[in-house]
Amino acid sequence: MIQFEAVHKRFPNGTTAVHDLSLDMPEGGVTVFVGSSGCGKTTSLRMINRMVEPSSGTIRVGGRDVLEQDAAELRRSIGYVIQQAGLFPHRTVLDNVATVPLLLGWGRKKARAAASELLDRVGLSAEMGKRYPHQLSGGQQQRVGVARALAADPPVLLMDEPFGAVDPVVRTQLQDELLRLQKELNKTIVFVTHDIDEAVRLGDRIAVFREGGHLVQCAPPEELLARPADEFVADFLGVERGLKLLSLTTLGGVGQGAYPADTGWELALDEARKPLHWRDEGTGATVPIRPLRETDSLLSALNESIAAPGGFVARVDADGILTGVSSRSEIHDRAGLAHATAGTRAGTGKTEPAEAVEDTDVTS
């Protein structure tokens, strides 16, 4: 969908912002550009809609070289969201969202109808549509920014640190909102952030840049966490890399079996075979149970296996009915396997399939 082929950007003052960038971003996924300040993320993003032009190399969107397209037309066909939303202060929220449809000649009525539907989609009431941007909170303004970028239903959305200026709680809400919208809309999104946790949460693929505009590695979050290409990427991912990986790996790969009889703790079920609690066979005391599904994370499973008195996790199907149990050691083994500490590995945008790995203790 979006392709960079040997792209360089050197500014007139001699700064090389992007160095030999080759990267394919598939249709309908979120690619996150991360890296420290000044490493060329924004410049790379802005070359996609020609707000910056490459010094050499080719960028294609939907198979077409961006330099062969009319710049204004290209920009209108690509949604763009920036930090602090960049809204027009003298226009109402509704008119802000209707901007691009109006430019595209939809007519006022149709443009406003589309805008009001989008405000609803991003969780803003019709009343908010009548306000001016300064009458909204920072988080609400960002929502308007997202609605405005989506108004003309562009296939591609560029987002440059869109949630960088809001507090952590609102930031998480906005991330959830974006994930929900993306599930419905399936746009091709390129998202720039400094924040590795945000990248892991939102990205289908994460591209890590380093100073001088070099792409160091581009891979799905699980693979990036499991097999950072080199020390630079490993450092960037931080000391909690193992925990992040556990939170992304699901319980599905862990075997399950019948609950053993000799633990001293009964697994109490209701008539539908849904787990109720753990019950001490001697004293009758009960301990709360948190049954887990295939899609729950290994991190939740490890936590539950530590909290459960017998060290077992009750596994249930989508209806909450018991399917079996897994022991702490089975979960632990799977966690070690997921934690592919392949060490340092040279590489760039190319990734290799994950392979069997050492059993490293990720829980300590």
Ligand SMILES: Nc1ncnc2c1ncn2[C@@H]1O[C@H](COP(=O)(O)OP(=O)(O)OP(=O)(O)O)[C@@H](O)[C@H]1O
């Ligand atoms: N118009 C410009 N003229 C000259 N140098 C520029 C220009 N725009 C950016 N640069 C430089 O290019 C490099 C990359 O900048 P860019 O904004 O792409 O980085 P970034 O990774 O997005 O940084 P940040 O996370 O701080 O926004 C930096 O050294 C920056 O100073």
